[in-house]
Amino acid sequence: MSTVFELLEREWPLLAGDQHAARALRAACGAAGGAATLDQLERYVRAASPADADRVLVILVAGAVGGEVLAARVLLQLLLPGARRLARRWWILGDQDERAAATVAAVYQRIRCYPLERRPGRVAANVLMDAALELRRAAQSIPRTTQLPDQRHVPPQDHPALELVEVLVDAVDDGVITAADAELIAASRIAGVGLADLAARRGRHLRTLQYRRRRAEQALVAAAA
Numbered sequence: 001m002s003t004v005f006e007l008l009e010r011e012w013p014l015l016a017g018d019q020h021a022a023r024a025l026r027a028a029c030g031a032a033g034g035a036a037t038l039d040q041l042e043r044y045v046r047a048a049s050p051a052d053a054d055r056v057l058v059i060l061v062a063g064a065v066g067g068e069v070l071a072a073r074v075l076l077q078l079l080l081p082g083a084r085r086l087a088r089r090w091w092i093l094g095d096q097d098e099r100a101a102a103t104v105a106a107v108y109q110r111i112r113c114y115p116l117e118r119r120p121g122r123v124a125a126n127v128l129m130d131a132a133l134e135l136r137r138a139a140q141s142i143p144r145t146t147q148l149p150d151q152r153h154v155p156p157q158d159h160p161a162l163e164l165v166e167v168l169v170d171a172v173d174d175g176v177i178t179a180a181d182a183e184l185i186a187a188s189r190i191a192g193v194g195l196a197d198l199a200a201r202r203g204r205h206l207r208t209l210q211y212r213r214r215r216a217e218q219a220l221v222a223a224a225a
Helices: 004-014 019-024 028-032 038-047 050-065 067-080 081-089 096-113 123-140 159-173 177-192 195-201 208-224
Strands: none
Touching: 004 038, 004 081, 004 096, 019 028, 019 038, 019 208, 028 038, 028 050, 038 050, 038 067, 038 177, 050 067, 050 096, 050 123, 050 159, 050 195, 067 081, 067 096, 067 123, 096 123, 123 159, 123 177, 159 177, 177 195, 177 208, 195 208
Protein backbone atom coordinates (compact mmCIF):
# COMPACT_ATOMS: atom_id res chain seq x y z
CA MET A 1 0.00 0.00 0.00
CA SER A 2 1.36 3.42 -0.97
CA THR A 3 1.69 6.22 1.57
CA VAL A 4 0.26 9.65 0.90
CA PHE A 5 3.80 10.84 0.23
CA GLU A 6 4.24 8.23 -2.49
CA LEU A 7 0.88 9.07 -4.05
CA LEU A 8 1.78 12.76 -4.17
CA GLU A 9 5.18 12.02 -5.68
CA ARG A 10 3.55 9.77 -8.28
CA GLU A 11 1.05 12.48 -9.22
CA TRP A 12 3.61 15.27 -9.42
CA PRO A 13 5.31 14.49 -12.78
CA LEU A 14 1.96 14.83 -14.59
CA LEU A 15 1.29 18.16 -12.93
CA ALA A 16 4.89 19.35 -13.18
CA GLY A 17 4.93 19.12 -16.97
CA ASP A 18 1.48 20.64 -17.50
CA GLN A 19 1.99 24.04 -19.14
CA HIS A 20 -1.66 24.97 -18.54
CA ALA A 21 -1.05 24.56 -14.80
CA ALA A 22 2.06 26.72 -15.06
CA ARG A 23 0.08 29.45 -16.82
CA ALA A 24 -2.47 29.34 -14.01
CA LEU A 25 0.37 30.19 -11.63
CA ARG A 26 1.93 32.83 -13.87
CA ALA A 27 3.05 35.10 -11.03
CA ALA A 28 4.84 32.32 -9.16
CA CYS A 29 6.48 31.05 -12.34
CA GLY A 30 7.59 34.58 -13.17
CA ALA A 31 9.21 34.90 -9.75
CA ALA A 32 10.90 31.55 -10.37
CA GLY A 33 13.06 32.91 -13.16
CA GLY A 34 10.31 32.77 -15.75
CA ALA A 35 9.65 29.04 -15.33
CA ALA A 36 7.61 27.58 -18.18
CA THR A 37 6.50 24.53 -16.19
CA LEU A 38 5.97 23.64 -12.55
CA ASP A 39 8.91 21.28 -12.81
CA GLN A 40 11.10 24.26 -13.66
CA LEU A 41 9.56 26.19 -10.77
CA GLU A 42 10.41 23.35 -8.38
CA ARG A 43 13.98 23.15 -9.66
CA TYR A 44 14.36 26.90 -9.25
CA VAL A 45 13.12 26.86 -5.64
CA ARG A 46 15.32 23.90 -4.69
CA ALA A 47 18.44 25.60 -6.05
CA ALA A 48 17.70 29.24 -5.19
CA SER A 49 18.91 31.26 -2.24
CA PRO A 50 16.51 31.35 0.73
CA ALA A 51 15.43 34.88 -0.15
CA ASP A 52 14.78 34.09 -3.82
CA ALA A 53 12.97 30.86 -3.00
CA ASP A 54 10.85 32.61 -0.41
CA ARG A 55 9.59 35.12 -2.96
CA VAL A 56 8.07 32.22 -4.88
CA LEU A 57 6.66 30.61 -1.75
CA VAL A 58 5.02 33.86 -0.63
CA ILE A 59 3.18 34.11 -3.96
CA LEU A 60 2.06 30.49 -3.71
CA VAL A 61 0.87 30.73 -0.12
CA ALA A 62 -1.01 33.95 -0.89
CA GLY A 63 -2.83 32.11 -3.65
CA ALA A 64 -3.49 29.12 -1.39
CA VAL A 65 -4.98 31.31 1.33
CA GLY A 66 -7.12 32.94 -1.33
CA GLY A 67 -8.59 29.59 -2.31
CA GLU A 68 -6.33 28.54 -5.20
CA VAL A 69 -6.12 24.75 -4.85
CA LEU A 70 -3.33 24.46 -7.41
CA ALA A 71 -1.14 26.95 -5.53
CA ALA A 72 -1.67 24.98 -2.33
CA ARG A 73 -0.81 21.71 -4.07
CA VAL A 74 2.42 23.10 -5.53
CA LEU A 75 3.48 24.55 -2.20
CA LEU A 76 2.72 21.23 -0.53
CA GLN A 77 5.01 19.52 -3.05
CA LEU A 78 7.81 21.96 -2.29
CA LEU A 79 7.45 21.25 1.44
CA LEU A 80 7.38 17.45 1.14
CA PRO A 81 11.03 16.97 2.24
CA GLY A 82 10.29 18.80 5.49
CA ALA A 83 6.97 16.99 5.86
CA ARG A 84 8.73 13.64 5.53
CA ARG A 85 11.07 14.60 8.37
CA LEU A 86 8.10 15.47 10.56
CA ALA A 87 6.43 12.15 9.77
CA ARG A 88 9.58 10.22 10.72
CA ARG A 89 9.72 12.04 14.02
CA TRP A 90 6.16 11.41 15.18
CA TRP A 91 6.24 7.61 15.52
CA ILE A 92 3.49 7.70 18.14
CA LEU A 93 0.91 8.75 15.54
CA GLY A 94 0.83 5.25 14.07
CA ASP A 95 2.38 3.26 11.28
CA GLN A 96 4.08 4.73 8.22
CA ASP A 97 0.80 5.25 6.36
CA GLU A 98 -0.92 6.91 9.32
CA ARG A 99 2.00 9.21 10.01
CA ALA A 100 2.21 10.27 6.38
CA ALA A 101 -1.53 10.99 6.22
CA ALA A 102 -1.53 12.97 9.47
CA THR A 103 1.53 14.99 8.45
CA VAL A 104 0.29 15.87 4.97
CA ALA A 105 -3.08 16.88 6.41
CA ALA A 106 -1.41 19.13 9.00
CA VAL A 107 0.93 20.78 6.48
CA TYR A 108 -1.84 21.31 3.94
CA GLN A 109 -4.12 22.84 6.58
CA ARG A 110 -1.38 25.23 7.70
CA ILE A 111 -0.79 26.24 4.07
CA ARG A 112 -4.46 27.05 3.53
CA CYS A 113 -4.68 29.03 6.78
CA TYR A 114 -1.26 30.70 6.67
CA PRO A 115 -1.25 34.15 8.40
CA LEU A 116 0.58 35.95 5.61
CA GLU A 117 0.04 39.43 7.03
CA ARG A 118 1.65 38.51 10.34
CA ARG A 119 4.39 36.29 8.89
CA PRO A 120 5.24 37.48 5.39
CA GLY A 121 8.51 35.61 5.09
CA ARG A 122 10.25 32.26 5.60
CA VAL A 123 7.07 30.49 4.58
CA ALA A 124 8.51 26.98 4.57
CA ALA A 125 9.89 27.13 8.10
CA ASN A 126 6.75 28.76 9.47
CA VAL A 127 4.36 26.27 7.86
CA LEU A 128 6.41 23.34 9.10
CA MET A 129 6.61 24.79 12.60
CA ASP A 130 2.83 25.22 12.73
CA ALA A 131 2.32 21.70 11.40
CA ALA A 132 4.75 20.34 13.98
CA LEU A 133 2.77 21.99 16.77
CA GLU A 134 -0.43 20.48 15.40
CA LEU A 135 1.15 17.03 15.23
CA ARG A 136 2.48 17.40 18.74
CA ARG A 137 -1.01 18.17 20.02
CA ALA A 138 -2.30 15.09 18.21
CA ALA A 139 0.49 12.96 19.70
CA GLN A 140 -0.23 14.21 23.20
CA SER A 141 -3.83 13.02 22.94
CA ILE A 142 -2.74 9.42 22.30
CA PRO A 143 -2.10 7.28 25.40
CA ARG A 144 1.29 5.59 25.29
CA THR A 145 1.11 1.85 25.84
CA THR A 146 4.74 1.13 25.01
CA GLN A 147 7.90 3.01 25.87
CA LEU A 148 9.69 3.70 22.62
CA PRO A 149 12.86 5.71 21.95
CA ASP A 150 12.21 9.44 21.84
CA GLN A 151 13.19 10.50 18.34
CA ARG A 152 13.38 14.13 19.39
CA HIS A 153 16.96 13.43 20.46
CA VAL A 154 18.18 12.34 17.03
CA PRO A 155 20.86 14.89 16.02
CA PRO A 156 19.24 17.43 13.70
CA GLN A 157 20.35 17.47 10.07
CA ASP A 158 18.06 20.22 8.83
CA HIS A 159 18.63 23.75 7.65
CA PRO A 160 19.42 25.97 10.69
CA ALA A 161 16.00 27.59 10.41
CA LEU A 162 14.31 24.21 10.75
CA GLU A 163 16.56 23.32 13.67
CA LEU A 164 15.33 26.46 15.41
CA VAL A 165 11.77 25.39 14.62
CA GLU A 166 12.42 22.10 16.42
CA VAL A 167 13.84 23.95 19.43
CA LEU A 168 10.80 26.22 19.61
CA VAL A 169 8.33 23.35 19.27
CA ASP A 170 10.04 21.42 22.06
CA ALA A 171 10.22 24.52 24.27
CA VAL A 172 6.50 25.20 23.91
CA ASP A 173 5.70 21.57 24.63
CA ASP A 174 7.92 21.55 27.72
CA GLY A 175 6.45 24.81 29.04
CA VAL A 176 9.74 26.68 28.74
CA ILE A 177 8.15 29.43 26.64
CA THR A 178 4.62 30.18 25.49
CA ALA A 179 3.32 29.65 21.97
CA ALA A 180 3.12 33.44 21.63
CA ASP A 181 6.79 33.74 22.56
CA ALA A 182 7.69 31.04 20.03
CA GLU A 183 5.77 32.89 17.33
CA LEU A 184 7.56 36.12 18.20
CA ILE A 185 10.97 34.45 17.93
CA ALA A 186 10.00 32.69 14.70
CA ALA A 187 8.71 35.89 13.13
CA SER A 188 11.79 37.92 14.02
CA ARG A 189 14.56 35.33 13.89
CA ILE A 190 13.28 33.00 11.14
CA ALA A 191 10.94 35.11 9.05
CA GLY A 192 13.21 38.14 9.38
CA VAL A 193 10.44 40.57 10.30
CA GLY A 194 11.78 43.50 12.29
CA LEU A 195 10.53 43.96 15.84
CA ALA A 196 9.51 47.51 14.99
CA ASP A 197 7.28 46.22 12.19
CA LEU A 198 5.82 43.55 14.45
CA ALA A 199 5.10 46.13 17.13
CA ALA A 200 3.34 48.40 14.63
CA ARG A 201 1.21 45.55 13.27
CA ARG A 202 0.20 44.34 16.71
CA GLY A 203 -0.28 47.74 18.28
CA ARG A 204 2.38 47.07 20.90
CA HIS A 205 5.36 49.05 22.14
CA LEU A 206 8.69 48.09 20.60
CA ARG A 207 10.33 47.82 24.01
CA THR A 208 7.63 45.39 25.12
CA LEU A 209 8.44 43.01 22.27
CA GLN A 210 12.18 43.45 22.80
CA TYR A 211 11.75 42.52 26.46
CA ARG A 212 9.49 39.55 25.67
CA ARG A 213 11.87 38.15 23.07
CA ARG A 214 14.92 38.63 25.29
CA ARG A 215 13.16 36.95 28.22
CA ALA A 216 12.03 34.02 26.04
CA GLU A 217 15.48 33.53 24.52
CA GLN A 218 17.05 33.62 27.98
CA ALA A 219 14.60 30.90 29.03
CA LEU A 220 15.65 28.79 26.03
CA VAL A 221 19.33 29.18 26.92
CA ALA A 222 18.70 28.31 30.56
CA ALA A 223 16.69 25.22 29.59
CA ALA A 224 19.49 24.01 27.31
CA ALA A 225 22.21 24.54 29.92
